[in-house]
Amino acid sequence: MRKSTLTLAAISALALSACNMSTYEQQQLGGAAAGAAIGLVGANILGANTNWKIIATLAGAAAGAHVATNQKTGECAYANGDGTYTTRPCD
Known part of the structure; x- marks a missing residue:
C-alpha cells in the first residue's frame, strides 16, 4: 500500500508540473508522461500481465x-471525475 501511495504522489507531482509548462509541445510531453505513468500504475494495480501493461x-x-490546452481558444479540458470532461478557460 505504501508503494502505491508513493507512486500516486509521484504521478500527481508530474501531472501538476505539466500544468505550468509554457509551450504546447511541452504540455503534450508532460501530459503524455503523466498519462503513461497513470496507465502503468493502473495496470499494475489490476495485476495485468506484461502485454497489458504495455x-x-x-x-x-x-x-x-x-x-x-487548445491553443486557438485558450481553453483547457478538465476531468470531472466520472470519466467526462468540461472545457473552460484555463486557470
Missing part, C-alpha cells in the same frame, strides 16, 4: 498527450 502505458500516453 498497452495501458501506450494508451495512457496517447490520452495524456491529447488532454491539453
Whole structure:
C-alpha cells in the first residue's frame, strides 16, 4: 500500500508540473508522461500481465498527450471525475 501511495504522489507531482509548462509541445510531453505513468500504475494495480501493461502505458500516453490546452481558444479540458470532461478557460 505504501508503494502505491508513493507512486500516486509521484504521478500527481508530474501531472501538476505539466500544468505550468509554457509551450504546447511541452504540455503534450508532460501530459503524455503523466498519462503513461497513470496507465502503468493502473495496470499494475489490476495485476495485468506484461502485454497489458504495455498497452495501458501506450494508451495512457496517447490520452495524456491529447488532454491539453487548445491553443486557438485558450481553453483547457478538465476531468470531472466520472470519466467526462468540461472545457473552460484555463486557470
